[in-house]
Amino acid sequence: MKSLLKIGFVFGVAIVMTSCFNKSKPNYQFMPNMYEGVGYETYQESSAFSNGMEAQLPAEGSIKRGWKPYDYENSTAGYELAKAELLSPIASDSLNIDSNVAKGKALYDIYCAVCHGTKGDGQGILVKREKFLGVPNFKDREITTGSIYHVIYYGLNSMGSYASQINEEERWQVTMYVEQLRQELLK
Structure with missing residues (x-):
């Protein structure tokens, strides 16, 4: 009887392990977004932005990297x-x-x-x-x-x-x- 329980237990574990297996995807994904990237379009709306815009506006008074402002006006x-x-x-x-x-x-x-x-x-x-x-x-x-x-x-x-x-x-x-x-x- 004990050997039958051991065989049944091993068989049950094997069934559980193979029932979760999918050949097209890895078995268990700890961080699924690292395996399968989310398909974002370049200018699509995103819930990441609180104002509903497609992209965030730069902070007021900021300048782009490597650019120095020229303080003389065009006049x-x-x-x-x-x-x-x-x-x-x-x-x-x-x-x-x-x-x-x-x-x-x-x-x-x-x-x-x-x-x-x-x-x-x-x-x-x-x-x-x-x-x-x-x-x-x-x-x-x-x-x-x-x-x-x-x-x-x-x-x-x-x-x-x-x-x-x-x-x-x-x-x-x-x-x-x-x-x-x-x-x-x-x-």
Whole structure:
């Protein structure tokens, strides 16, 4: 009788163990969301957001990582203020002046020389082909470090903004190169 109970017990345990087994899924999932991810769509509504929106708004006053705010507004007053007081943060790095100017030249040749010319004389290929007229010569303008950076950031007259094409450090490098071109034109 005892052997029958032992056999029955083993047989019962085997039936219970095999009845819970599913070949398409693991037997027991301690954390099922780690095995089978929940299928979220990119812009679907979610109960995770208390305001019912698809995504949370950033906190007020926050800025995106790696971006520094530019404190001068896009106006004539902002231009004049930047012209008077804005200074380059990379100009004081005396060890890298040559490499910054070289990088600035490369960027200037890509973005600026088409209109302003390789010498800064306002005789770029688009001016020679009369696509744009009235591109200024750097020699004829009262420009400073701040005014150059401000114009690259916001644009001026028919020149558009280059803030989305080149980052902050690259804008300062182009500014350094434009200052060098201006000095060469004034000689």
